[in-house]
Amino acid sequence: MTNDPTRLEFRDPARGSELLTRLEHVVERAGRRISVMHVCGSHEQALARYGLRTSLPRGLRVVMGPGCPVCVTDAPEVDAAIAVASRGVHVVTYGDMLGVPGQSISLEDARSAGARVSVVYSALQAVEMARRSTDAVVFFATGFETTAVATAAVLDAQPPANFFVLSAHKYVPPAMEVVAASPDARIEGFLAAGNAAIITGYGLFEPFAAEHGLPVVVAGFEPLDILAGLIRLVELAVEGRAEVVNAYPRCVTRDGNRPALAKLFKVFERRDGEWRGIATIAGGDLRLRREYAAWDAREHFDLAPIADAPEASELAGKCRCGAIMAGSAEPSDCALFGKECRPDSPRGACMVSSEGACRIWHQYGLGLRSERELSTLRVRESSA
Amino acid sequence: MCLGVPGKIVEVDDLVAKVDFWGVCRDVALHVVDEPVAVGDYVLVHVGFAIRRIPPEDIAQTLEFYRELVEEEATEAAEEARRS
Numbered sequence: 001m002t003n004d005p006t007r008l009e010f011r012d013p014a015r016g017s018e019l020l021t022r023l024e025h026v027v028e029r030a031g032r033r034i035s036v037m038h039v040c041g042s043h044e045q046a047l048a049r050y051g052l053r054t055s056l057p058r059g060l061r062v063v064m065g066p067g068c069p070v071c072v073t074d075a076p077e078v079d080a081a082i083a084v085a086s087r088g089v090h091v092v093t094y095g096d097m098l099g100v101p102g103q104s105i106s107l108e109d110a111r112s113a114g115a116r117v118s119v120v121y122s123a124l125q126a127v128e129m130a131r132r133s134t135d136a137v138v139f140f141a142t143g144f145e146t147t148a149v150a151t152a153a154v155l156d157a158q159p160p161a162n163f164f165v166l167s168a169h170k171y172v173p174p175a176m177e178v179v180a181a182s183p184d185a186r187i188e189g190f191l192a193a194g195n196a197a198i199i200t201g202y203g204l205f206e207p208f209a210a211e212h213g214l215p216v217v218v219a220g221f222e223p224l225d226i227l228a229g230l231i232r233l234v235e236l237a238v239e240g241r242a243e244v245v246n247a248y249p250r251c252v253t254r255d256g257n258r259p260a261l262a263k264l265f266k267v268f269e270r271r272d273g274e275w276r277g278i279a280t281i282a283g284g285d286l287r288l289r290r291e292y293a294a295w296d297a298r299e300h301f302d303l304a305p306i307a308d309a310p311e312a313s314e315l316a317g318k319c320r321c322g323a324i325m326a327g328s329a330e331p332s333d334c335a336l337f338g339k340e341c342r343p344d345s346p347r348g349a350c351m352v353s354s355e356g357a358c359r360i361w362h363q364y365g366l367g368l369r370s371e372r373e374l375s376t377l378r379v380r381e382s383s384a
Numbered sequence: 385m386c387l388g389v390p391g392k393i394v395e396v397d398d399l400v401a402k403v404d405f406w407g408v409c410r411d412v413a414l415h416v417v418d419e420p421v422a423v424g425d426y427v428l429v430h431v432g433f434a435i436r437r438i439p440p441e442d443i444a445q446t447l448e449f450y451r452e453l454v455e456e457e458a459t460e461a462a463e464e465a466r467r468s
Contacts, residue, residue, distance in 0.1 A: 007390075007406050008390035008426060008438070008443065010446065010447075010450075015450055015454070018454045018457070019450065019453060019454065021457060022453055022454060022456070022457040025457060025460070042388075094431075121431065121432060122413075122431050122432030122433070123431065123432070124413055124432055124433075125432070143431070146388075146430050146435065147430070147431055149416050149433065149435065150413075150416070150430070150431045150432065150433045152416075153413065153415035153416050153433060154415075156415075157415065194388070195388045195428075195430060195435075198388070198418075198428065198435050198436050199435065220446075221388065224450055225446075228449060228450055228453055231453050232453075247449065248446075249442055249445045249446060249449065250438055250439075250442035250443050250445060250446045251388075251428055251436050251438060251442075257416065257417075257418040257435060257436065258418070259416060259418065260416040260418065260435060263415075263416060
C-alpha cells in the first residue's frame with residue numbers, strides 16, 4: 001500500500017492506524033454498541049480489501065444497505081432485457097449484469113442459448129456500437145444516479161435512431177428514506193456514498209437528516225476516507241446530532257455537480273419502482289421522459305411490464321438478499337451463503353455482483369463459519 | 385460500476401480527454417464534468433465520464449482533515465491524562 005497523494009491514494013498505513021485508534025476511542029466512549037449503515041458497494045469493497053472489516057472496533061457495527069445497483073435491479077427488469085434479446089435484438093450492458101438472475105434465467109444464460117448480448121464499460125461505447133451498425137442496439141442501462149448521468153449525457157447528445165435505452169437506473173435517496181424508517185435496521189447514522197454525492201451534493205441529505213433524526217456523513221472510497229468518515233459519524237451518533245458532514249471535501253460540494261444534475265433530470269424522471277428484495281420505493285426508479293421516447297426501448301419494442309412472482313423456487317425463497325440489502329441481516333446470516341450460493345453458482349444478486357455484500361464477503365473470506373463463531377463470541381463478550 | 389477512479393488529464397480535444405490513470409491512458413468523456421478542465425488537471429472518472437475536476441487545494445484539505453482527527457485524539461488523550 002502506497003501513500004502518494006499525487007496519485008490520489010490515501011492509504012498511509014501509519015495515518016490509518018492513528019485513525020483506527022481514534023475510532024476505537026470514540027466507540028469506546030459511547031459505552032454501547034453503535035450500528036451505522038453505508039450504501040455503497042465500493043465502501044464494502046474497501047472495507048474488505050484493506051482489512052478494515054476485521055479491524056473495526058467491536059462495539060461498532062457497519063452494515064451495507066441498498067448500495068449495490070446490480071443487486072437491486074428487479075428480476076422483471078432483467079426479464080425485459082432478456083425478452084428483447086430473445087427477439088434477436090443486440091442487447092449491451094455493464095458486465096456485472098450478465099449473471100444476474102431474472103425470474104428464471106440470466107442474460108448470460110440467454111447468450112449461451114444464442115441471444116446476442118455484449119458487455120460495455122461505458123454508455124458511449126454502446127452508442128458507438130449502434131453507430132457502426134444498422135441493427136438496433138439496446139443498452140440495458142443500470143446503476144444509480146452517478147451512472148444514470150452518463151446515460152443522460154449520451155441521450156442528450158442525440159444518439160443514432162438505432163440506439164435504444166432500456167432504463168433500470170435507480171435513485172438512492174428515497175431508498176435511504178425507506179431503510180431509515182424501517183424498525184428492523186436499527187441504524188444510528190448513514191455513511192453516504194461519495195460518488196452519488198458528487199452529483200447530488202451533500203445539501204440533499206440535510207432535510208433527510210432532520211426528518212429522520214439521523215446523522216449523515218459523506219465519505220470517499222480510500223481506506224483513510226472511510227475511517228475518517230466513520231469517526232465523524234460515530235461522534236455525531238453518540239452526541240445525538242442529526243447533522244450532515246462532508247468527509248470527502250476533495251470531491252463533494254454542498255450543491256453537487258449542477259450541470260450533471262440538470263442533464264440527469266432533463267432526460268429522466270423519477271417513478272415508483274420495485275427494488276429487488278427490498279420494497280417498492282416511491283420515486284426510486286429513473287425512467288426516460290416522453291421527450292426521449294424515440295430512444296426508449298420500452299416504447300419501441302412495446303415491452304409490457306412483466307409481473308413479478310417472487311420466491312419462485314425453493315432456493316430463491318431461502319435467499320436473504322432483501323434482508324441483507326435492507327440492513328437487517330448480514331451475508332453470514334443466510335443459510336445459502338458459501339454453500340448453495342457461491343460466486344461460481346450464485347443464487348441471489350448479492351452474490352453475482354462484484355459490488356454485492358455476499359460476493360465481497362465471500363471473496364475476502366468474511367462471514368465464513370469461524371468468523372461467525374467469532375462474532376457470536378464477541379456479542380456474548382460485549383453483552384457480558 | 386460505482387467506482388470513481390482519479391486520473392490526470394494529458395490531452396483535451398473538445399468533449400474527449402486523454403486521461404492518465406497512473407500508467408494506463410484512456411479516453412474520457414467531458415460532457416458532464418462540473419467545471420472546465422485543462423491538461424494537468426486531476427479528474428474523477430465514472431463509467432468513462434469525468435464527473436469532477438479535483439482542485440489541488442482540495443487534496444491538501446483531505447490530508448488536513450485526517451490530521452485534524454488525529455489531533456483531536458491527541459488533545460483528548462492529553463486532557464484525560466491531566467484529569468487522572
